[in-house]
Amino acid sequence: MENKNISIGLFGFGCVGQGLYDVLNHSQGLKANIEKICVKDKNKTRKIDAGFFTYDKEEILKRGNHNVVVELIDNADEAFAIVKQAMNNGVSVVTANKKMLAENFRELYEIQTRNKVALIYEGSAGGSIPIIRNLEEYYDNELLSSVKGILNGTCNYILTRMEFENKDYQDVLKDAQSNGFAESDPWLDVAGFDTKFKALLLTVHAFGIVLNPEDIFNTGIQNVSYEDILYAKQRGLRIKMLAVSHKVGDKFRVYTLPHFVSGDSELYNVNYEYNAVEVEGAYSCKQTFVGKGAGSHPTGSAVLSDISALTYDYKYGYKKLKKFISSSGIIPEGKPQIEYDFAIKLYIRYQERERLNDLEIISVEEEYKASGTNYIIANVNFKSLFNIYNKRDNKLFICVI
Ligand SMILES: NC(=O)c1ccc[n+]([C@@H]2O[C@H](COP(=O)([O-])OP(=O)(O)OC[C@H]3O[C@@H](n4cnc5c(N)ncnc54)[C@H](OP(=O)(O)O)[C@@H]3O)[C@@H](O)[C@H]2O)c1
Incomplete structure (x- = not known):
């Protein structure tokens, strides 16, 4: 599975979505393409070919011909519905939506575990700073105090x-x-x-x-x-x-x-x-x-790094969290x-x-x-x-x- 091709269904083409588009177009060696972009406003002029766009989320979520969904919209509730549906269809998701993640963390953890898919979100905290994967991997055995x-x-x-x-x-x-x-x-x-x-x-x-x-x-x-x-x-x-x-x-x-x-x-x-x-x-x-x-390209680059991680099947291991989880899989308060x-x-x-x-x-x-x-x-x-x-x-x- 290593270094597989990634076909991306993208939600949102605002500040971060466009940043991702630019950064991806200039990246070298990453086998990933944005194939469809779902947006909301039919009257907006877009800076890329109209053929990329859809206004119907099912076009990305139902067709199943994208192996990654990248969620970059500005509405946490709508984002939650999109992310849930994608993962329940067996598709891995990259997002930068901290509000959606924070408000629904337990359920999102449970859905990704049940469906054996990845949900990764480096762009959601610290923009371009690679902090989440560092906390998860580099500091996995360090006794962190702060x-x-x-x-x-x-x-x-x-x-x-x-x-x-x-x-x-x-x-x-x-x-x-x-x-x-x-x-x-x-x-x-x-x-x-x-x-x-x-x-x-x-x-x-x-x-x-x-x-x-x-x-x-x-x-x-x-x-x-x-x-x-x-x-x-x-x-x-x-x-x-x-x-x-x-x-x-x-x-x-x-x-x-x-x-x-x-x-x-x-x-x-x-x-x-x-x-x-x-x-x-x-x-x-x-x-x-x-x-x-924050910003278009810095956050886009964090999202790109997550997409790249998916080419080698990366998932957060949640090693520290798993120490607290019971055999029934329930995250304690x-x-x-x-x-x-x-x-x-x-x-x-x-x-x-x-x-x-x-x-x-x-x-x-x-x-x-x-x-x-x-x-x-x-x-x-x-x-x-x-x-x-x-x-x-x-x-x-x-x-x-
Ligand atoms: N901006 C940053 O620097 C930054 C940094 C880190 C994280 N983030 C996070 O990244 C996400 C996106 O932020 P942003 O600044 O890029 O937002 P934005 O510039 O306001 O763009 C939002 C995009 O989402 C689309 N959209 C909204 N509702 C939708 C729906 N139901 N279905 C499909 N598309 C929909 C909009 O469509 P239209 O184009 O048709 O209006 C627009 O393209 C947010 O979760 C934000 O918290 C942003």
């Missing part, structure tokens, strides 16, 4: 420009939206949901623990202001939006929060749309992977392995002080009040952060210090 990183290019781009150009959040966000670095509805990115989906996937491959998205706390940069950037700058720090998954004793702490990062961290100099993942192991010590976290009851030191900028009442504040180390800005630095019970989870109007900016 995986953390900058995993959302939009947040990093906004934070970088705010600092470098002395601008406020709304100005940079508007600009980022007009030049394609942020979605018209940026909530999933700026509030940390996208980062969290990636944290969930990295936690599976680093530690073998499967969580549900709601088990992982996230907040983001949606309320960051230039005051916060200035606070960091004056202390030689930078604000970075981080996904954290680390082992403390025999439990794990997994969350997604902005952090103040100092100049001695390798993450400090990861700016604009770049992403980075820092992996720490008992013997390998700390290693940092840096690269473009990962939540009991996660620690929620611990103190975390936070910088919290607020507009209305009563908003802090939702949090269990253990001790306040510093309090600052001025006409324009108020903040506290306090040790907070992490578990109480869920009381403000996904509240769009609280105006709190929270950052680990």
Whole structure:
């Protein structure tokens, strides 16, 4: 089976789909062809021959003449239906859809195992950074203690420009939206949901623990202001939006929060749309992977690498996960392995002080009040952060210090 020919049925011809098309056309030696592309909008002009396109998903899924489906659409529910159907028909799938993967991980694992097909998704976390296969293969026997990183290019781009150009959040966000670095509805990115989906996937491959998205706390940069950037700058720090998954004793702490990062961290100099993942192991010590976290060609190249892996029948072995799976094949709930009851030191900028009442504040180390800005630095019970989870109007900016 080694080095077999791959016939690709592609779903989606947007940013990543077109990137894959370009990268594949310039690749040398890979025996893979995109034969049909399913898209949605019949009125869009396409930059390649109309004969490639279909608007009927069954044309790819039912005909069975493609041995790989590559799913690159922007709707997680529709993507889930496509991926499920393809795998149930015995076809291996490459995807970059972290939301779809994170929301349906258990079922997707069960379907791929039952049908003995591959579902691989390097482009779903860290864009061009080869992190998932490294966690799965290279670090398969290493005692990992921590995986953390900058995993959302939009947040990093906004934070970088705010600092470098002395601008406020709304100005940079508007600009980022007009030049394609942020979605018209940026909530999933700026509030940390996208980062969290990636944290969930990295936690599976680093530690073998499967969580549900709601088990992982996230907040983001949606309320960051230039005051916060200035606070960091004056202390030689930078604000970075981080996904954290680390082992403390025999439990794990997994969350997604902005952090103040100092100049001695390798993450400090990861700016604009770049992403980075820092992996720490008992013997390998700390290693940092840096690269473009999004974009047409960088993500297309990660997808291409997955397609290439399928030519030698690659599948994730899920070696760490399998240690927890019972003989009946059921993945246990990962939540009991996660620690929620611990103190975390936070910088919290607020507009209305009563908003802090939702949090269990253990001790306040510093309090600052001025006409324009108020903040506290306090040790907070992490578990109480869920009381403000996904509240769009609280105006709190929270950052680990
Ligand atoms: N953009 C990035 O840098 C990046 C990085 C990593 C991962 N990803 C992930 O990659 C995936 C694709 O993102 P993208 O940025 O390429 O999206 P995009 O530019 O918005 O393109 C989406 C494509 O999906 C097609 N589509 C939507 N619904 C469809 C359906 N039901 N059936 C068939 N086609 C459908 C659209 O068709 P029309 O062309 O007809 O509108 C379009 O071609 C997402 O899961 C995203 O999270 C993106």
